[in-house]
Amino acid sequence: xxxxxxxxxxxxxxxxxxxxxxxxxxxxxxxxxxxxxxxxxxxxxxxxxxxxxxxxxxxxxxxxxxxxxxxxxxxxxxxxxxxxxxxxxxxxxxxxxxxxxxxxxxxxxxxxxxxxxxxxxxxxxxxxxxxxxxx
Numbered sequence: 304x305x306x307x308x309x310x311x312x313x314x315x316x317x318x319x320x321x322x323x324x325x326x327x328x329x330x331x332x333x334x335x336x337x338x339x340x341x342x343x344x345x346x347x348x349x350x351x352x353x354x355x356x357x358x359x360x361x362x363x364x365x366x367x368x369x370x371x372x373x374x375x376x377x378x379x380x381x382x383x384x385x386x387x388x389x390x391x392x393x394x395x396x397x398x399x400x401x402x403x404x405x406x407x408x409x410x411x412x413x414x415x416x417x418x419x420x421x422x423x424x425x426x427x428x429x430x431x432x433x434x435x436x437x438x
Contacts, residue, residue, distance in 0.1 A: 334370055336397040337363040345391040345406055356390035359409045361436070366396060366405070368434040369413055373424035388412055411438045 339361055361369075390409035395402055398415070407413040411426030431438035 332370060333399050334367050334396060336402075337366050337394065338396070339363065339366065339392060339394040343391045343406075344393045345408075352389060356409070359390040359392060361392040361394075361407060365434060365436055366392075366394070366407065369407060369411075369424065369426060369430070369437055370396070370398070370415075372430040372433045373411065373413060373426040374430070376423050376425050407437065409437075 343356070388408040388410040391406050393404070393406050395404055396415070397403070401417065401420075403415040403417055403420075405413060405415045411431060413424040413426070415422050415424070426434060426437050
């Protein structure tokens with residue numbers, strides 16, 4: 304009886320895990336027209352900050368890989384990351400035929416926004432392994 308119950312639990316859980324994996328944000332995104340600003344619009348402009356953040360440079364491939372591998376989170380206050388993760392890159396991207404502005408901070412926090420839509424993505428350990436230079 305215990306084996307049957309364990310089997311039923313596994314039979315119900317495994318397909319659910321697989322379905323979640325296939326429908327995670329990133330797998331169904333149509334990503335194109337990635338633009339990276341020459342200088343991040345989020346730097347404070349001080350010489351110290353510009354020097355400190357000069358090594359954080361993103362490519363189109365890194366932005367695309369970040370979108371695909373980072374996990375979408377629910378959060379409404381990206382400014383709380385500024386003091387902890389001041390280095391950033393900014394630009395625009397078209398996602399599912401909609402133009403978004405974006406800010407990706409060193410450390411793997413990304414904000415994507417339009418006038419009426421906003422979402423955040425975080426690059427965890429698996430993402431950081433797949434997207435070197437973000438974390």
